[in-house]
Amino acid sequence: xxxxxxxxxxxxxxxxxxxxxxxxxxxxxxxxxxxxxxxxxxxxxxxxxxxxxxxxxxxxxxxxxxxxxxxxxxxxxxxxxxxxxxxxxxxxxxxxxxxxxxxxxxxxxxxxxxxxxxxxxxxxxxxxxxxxxxxxxxxxxxxxxxxxxxxxxxxxxxxxxxxxxxxxxxxxxxxxxxxxxxxxxxxxxxxxxxxxxxxxxxxxxxxxxxxxxxxxxxxxxxxxxxxxxxxxxxxxxxxxxxxxxxxxxxxxxxxxxxxxxxxxxxxxxxxxxxxxxxxxxxxxxxxxxxxxxxxxxxxxxxxxxxxxxxxxxxxxxxxxxxxxxxxxxxxxxxxxxxxxxxxxxxxxxxxxxxxxxxxxxxxxxxxxxxxxxxxxxxxxxxxxxxxxxxxxxxxxxxxxxxxxxxxxxxxxxxxxxxxxxxxxxxxxxxxxxxxxxxxxxxxxxxxxxxxxxxxxxxxxxxxxxxxxxxxx
Amino acid sequence: xxxxxxxxxxxxxxxxxxxxxxxxxxxxxxxxxxxxxxxxxxxxxxxxxxxxxxxxxxxxxxxxxxxxxxxxxxxxxxxxxxxxxxxxxxxxxxxxxxxxxxxxxxxxxxxxxxxxxxxxxxxxxxxxxxxxxxxxxxxxxxxxxxxxxxxxxxxxxxxxxxxxxxxxxxxxxxxxxxxxxxxxxxxxxxxxxxxxxxxxxxxxxxxxxxxxxxxxxxxxxxxxxxxxxxxxxxxxxxxxxxxxxxxxxxxxxxxxxxxxxxxxxxxxxxxxxxxxxxxxxxxxxxxxxxxxxxxxxxxxxxxxxxxxxxxxxxxxxxxxxxxxxxxxxxxxxxxxxxxxxxxxxxxxxxxxxxxxxxxxxxxxxxxxxxxxxxxxxxxxxxxxxxxxxxxxxxxxxxxxxxxxxxxxxxxxxxxxxxxxxxxxxxxxxxxxxxxxxxxxxxxxxxxxxxxxxxxxxxxxxxxxxxxxxxxx
Numbered sequence: 014x015x016x017x018x019x020x021x022x023x024x025x026x027x028x029x030x031x032x033x034x035x036x037x038x039x040x041x042x043x044x045x046x047x048x049x050x051x052x053x054x055x056x057x058x059x060x061x062x063x064x065x066x067x068x069x070x071x072x073x074x075x076x077x078x079x080x081x082x083x084x085x086x087x088x089x090x091x092x093x094x095x096x097x098x099x100x101x102x103x104x105x106x107x108x109x110x111x112x113x114x115x116x117x118x119x120x121x122x123x124x125x126x127x128x129x130x131x132x133x134x135x136x137x138x139x140x141x142x143x144x145x146x147x148x149x150x151x152x153x154x155x156x157x158x159x160x161x162x163x164x165x166x167x168x169x170x171x172x173x174x175x176x177x178x179x180x181x182x183x184x185x186x187x188x189x190x191x192x193x194x195x196x197x198x199x200x201x202x203x204x205x206x207x208x209x210x211x212x213x214x215x216x217x218x219x220x221x222x223x224x225x226x227x228x229x230x231x232x233x234x235x236x237x238x239x240x241x242x243x244x245x246x247x248x249x250x251x252x253x254x255x256x257x258x259x260x261x262x263x264x265x266x267x268x269x270x271x272x273x274x275x276x277x278x279x280x281x282x283x284x285x286x287x288x289x290x291x292x293x294x295x296x297x298x299x300x301x302x303x304x305x306x307x308x309x310x311x312x313x314x315x316x317x318x319x320x321x322x323x324x325x326x327x328x329x330x331x332x333x334x335x336x337x338x339x340x341x342x343x344x345x346x347x348x349x350x351x352x353x354x355x356x357x358x359x360x361x362x363x364x365x366x367x368x369x370x371x372x373x374x375x376x377x378x379x380x381x382x383x384x385x386x387x388x389x390x391x392x393x394x395x396x397x398x399x400x401x402x403x404x405x406x407x408x409x410x411x412x413x414x415x416x417x418x419x420x421x422x423x424x425x426x427x428x429x430x431x432x433x434x435x436x437x438x439x440x441x442x443x444x445x446x447x448x449x450x451x452x453x454x455x456x457x458x459x460x461x462x463x464x465x466x467x468x469x470x471x472x473x474x475x476x477x478x479x480x481x482x483x484x485x
Numbered sequence: 486x487x488x489x490x491x492x493x494x495x496x497x498x499x500x501x502x503x504x505x506x507x508x509x510x511x512x513x514x515x516x517x518x519x520x521x522x523x524x525x526x527x528x529x530x531x532x533x534x535x536x537x538x539x540x541x542x543x544x545x546x547x548x549x550x551x552x553x554x555x556x557x558x559x560x561x562x563x564x565x566x567x568x569x570x571x572x573x574x575x576x577x578x579x580x581x582x583x584x585x586x587x588x589x590x591x592x593x594x595x596x597x598x599x600x601x602x603x604x605x606x607x608x609x610x611x612x613x614x615x616x617x618x619x620x621x622x623x624x625x626x627x628x629x630x631x632x633x634x635x636x637x638x639x640x641x642x643x644x645x646x647x648x649x650x651x652x653x654x655x656x657x658x659x660x661x662x663x664x665x666x667x668x669x670x671x672x673x674x675x676x677x678x679x680x681x682x683x684x685x686x687x688x689x690x691x692x693x694x695x696x697x698x699x700x701x702x703x704x705x706x707x708x709x710x711x712x713x714x715x716x717x718x719x720x721x722x723x724x725x726x727x728x729x730x731x732x733x734x735x736x737x738x739x740x741x742x743x744x745x746x747x748x749x750x751x752x753x754x755x756x757x758x759x760x761x762x763x764x765x766x767x768x769x770x771x772x773x774x775x776x777x778x779x780x781x782x783x784x785x786x787x788x789x790x791x792x793x794x795x796x797x798x799x800x801x802x803x804x805x806x807x808x809x810x811x812x813x814x815x816x817x818x819x820x821x822x823x824x825x826x827x828x829x830x831x832x833x834x835x836x837x838x839x840x841x842x843x844x845x846x847x848x849x850x851x852x853x854x855x856x857x858x859x860x861x862x863x864x865x866x867x868x869x870x871x872x873x874x875x876x877x878x879x880x881x882x883x884x885x886x887x888x889x890x891x892x893x894x895x896x897x898x899x900x901x902x903x904x905x906x907x908x909x910x911x912x913x914x915x916x917x918x919x920x921x922x923x924x925x926x927x928x929x930x931x932x933x934x935x936x937x938x939x940x941x942x943x944x945x946x947x948x949x950x951x952x953x954x955x956x957x
Contacts, residue, residue: 066719070596070716070719070720070723071595071596071723072596072598073592073596073597073598073716074598074599080597081598084595120545123543123556124542124543124544124545125545125553126545126546126553126772127546129913214918214919215687215689215914216689216771216912216913216914216916217687217688217689239918240914240916240917240918243916243917243918244542244545244772244916244917247538247542248542251542251543299688300598300716440688441601441688442687442688442712444688444712444715444716445712445715445716446686446711446712446715447686
């Protein structure tokens with residue numbers, strides 16, 4: 014995210030002298046009126062709910078590369094069709110396949126008892142047994158001399174804070190998951206355990222991808238459910254605590270999945286694109302309702318409302334929805350999209366990704382140049398009835414769109430309330446019942462409003478791969 | 486419960502002519518003053534918390550008959566000793582041993598996906614595969630003609646309501662668990678699935694004991710987590726849904742555990758007993774924090790506060806705390822206690838059991854005769870500062886004390902707020918973090934108040950195995 018912000022800032026700096034010549038982007042009154050009608054319709058429409066219910070029920074968990082991955086691709090094609098999209102196609106995405114077969118952990122000895130764990134994505138298999146050494150920070154583990162943990166299992170026990178914007182995940186949870194295993198391996202540990210990157214208090218551990226730095230020998234790595242992390246912490250205060258960690262999982266060849274793409278053709282500039290993204294894959298533990306069935310449903314349902322309009326009422330530009338393959342294990346779909354679309358990247362006017370659950374959107378932010386400021390204010394005003402306000406830009410784009418954002422596409426962030434998100438994220442508890450249908454409809458209403466207005470705007474929002482002056 | 490209420494009513498009816506001759510039970514002012522001091526101490530004391538933390542951490546899950554059962558017995562003896570009880574002993578309890586080794590379920594076919602289930606206690610092992618037939622009530626399953634479900638898996642999908650007094654468990658949850666499997670077997674089903682008897686929305690199914698009626702061939706029986714019950718219900722609306730249920734579990738010989746008993750000797754009537762009960766065993770999925778580590782902790786901590794008093798300030802009667810063996814699989818400890826104590830049953834003045842979690846007590850109820858009414862009012866007034874009010878008697882005694890209550894011992898019910906209890910009950914989520922230390926201390930304060938006043942009362946509370954006139 015830092016890189017893309019930096020890129021944007023540099024681009025902006027170099028672009029400044031030319032901006033005086035760029036006409037202000039403006040949104041026609043007809044577009045504002047149509048967007049208001051679409052917004053009202055969306056709040057009464059249950060398409061989003063039906064889509065996420067269908068995906069999570071009929072396909073269920075859909076780990077990238079699993080049998081269900083192919084079923085998800087077929088489902089997405091059929092759903093785009095049923096929702097009346099004009100063009101539907103798939104694009105291959107090839108990646109290494111990781112499999113989870115079985116996993117368990119137990120405390121040995123005088124306080125023998127099972128622990129609820131789940132392997133981190135990318136973990137090698139193996140059964141290890143050793144004394145647990147607890148660290149109350151990632152930094153404490155990183156300071157251990159090489160080899161000092163020989164024969165031991167490292168346990169990083171750091172609580173991730175809850176917040177509306179979910180910042181604790183990147184700052185704490187994902188960081189411990191990303192950097193902890195390599196630090197443990199470097200210190201000679203035979204296994205890695207971490208307090209799950211989550212904010213709940215249930216016996217459902219949080220998985221997620223991790224990778225070892227080059228040159229290190231991978232060791233089994235797993236996350237403890239939050240109550241189990243508490244329990245293991247208490248046990249280590251009683252005396253030396255031995256744990257057996259048994260994982261049967263690992264990388265196993267390659268798999269080719271697909272980005273599934275649906276388009277609603279624009280009225281007058283059909284080759285220009287507003288890009289909506291979400292990811293089709295999920296982790297295997299839950300049914301991927303909030304991560305990211307909801308995002309797939311929100312973006313599909315928003316574009317569907319536009320697809321139902323008479324042709325002459327469509328926005329000028331094409332609305333393209335991408336259900337990305339394998340986001341979870343390294344943005345494989347998002348990166349493949351950029352490669353496959355290099356030639357037409359300049360046609361992408363702006364994008365938005367939905368991948369932070371299904372709770373209400375409370376803010377919109379976008380780092381736009383001065384010529385697009387008035388149009389962005391119009392969009393924010395159109396979103397205000399939904400309880401959404403404009404906030405200063407904080408990040409780049411959603412995960413799948415970050416590669417194309419880095420390549421220069423402008424992005425808007427429709428920020429969802431993530432207060433509950435990390436209670437369920439990457440756990441067995443990511444299921445349909447966690448979605449509030451009314452909050453989901455508010456998301457669809459926000460996306461259809463933003464999408465219509467952006468796609469019908471006269472002018473751009475700062476994509477450096479599109480020439481704003483040529484946008485008329 | 487119906488039987489014991491009926492018994493109590495009959496006993497009361499026959500006892501009426503004699504009541505005019507029974508002097509009113511009264512509680513001395515010195516007792517009221519001492520109980521008030523104990524109550525204040527209890528609210529500042531963390532003994533209860535330390536006890537339940539120790540049991541759930543050091544022993545952890547303690548399924549009756551498992552390796553941890555013996556560790557729990559040793560723990561209880563050591564804890565009674567550390568808490569300063571005057572007498573500590575164990576009494577054998579022999580029962581059939583049930584083991585859970587592994588369990589899984591999955592939807593087969595076009596919507597293939599795993600389901601989160603847990604075997605009901607008492608289930609035979611076995612792997613069955615068949616089409617699911619859903620019933621929206623127990624009665625609907627019970628009306629199926631014999632043999633009509635041949636080759637099918639019966640699925641009873643009834644939601645259990647949440648309530649403060651937990652009545653939905655007996656009325657709905659435990660009833661579906663108790664009677665459903667036999668109804669399914671009678672209809673010829675090869676397996677039984679039920680929506681868990683719980684009020685949560687997490688992927689942690691609720692286990693619990695069930696038994697087949699005589700003459701029926703047991704079939705594998707399991708509970709679905711609530712989100713999985715929702716999912717299976719949706720899937721059955723899409724078309725025929727086949728499920729594979731694989732349970733490795735079953736009865737396996739006999740085991741002898743122990744009721745663990747601790748006493749604080751009474752000042753002047755040491756052979757008379759106020760009986761406090763809770764159960765030491767737990768289900769295997771969680772660490773038995775709210776069911777019933779909390780009850781063990783509350784009763785132990787309350788009696789401990791009395792044990793700390795100078796001998797001359799002790800109540801007249803002895804306070805006996807029983808940590809019962811194997812409540813979960815059929816009140817084995819409670820029944821063994823009655824058998825072992827037949828000769829001294831008349832010495833039990835009154836009893837109370839703590840087995841509905843760790844949330845605050847909001848009411849006291851007791852079905853006492855007229856001569857004890859004024860004393861019970863004194864006790865209720867002493868509990869009022871804790872937010873506890875007197876309510877009409879609704880039930881018999883807690884589970885472990887129900888056999889001795891049926892035999893005639895008077896009981897008081899200190900009713901806990903059970904609103905959250907069935908979110909965690911019998912699931913992996915029954916862990917220490919679900920206990921609020923302050924609510925636990927309020928429980929201890931209530932128990933020590935009740936116990937001191939009952940044990941120091943001049944007169945009885947209606948036990949038909951104690952002669953009130955001889956109580957002076």
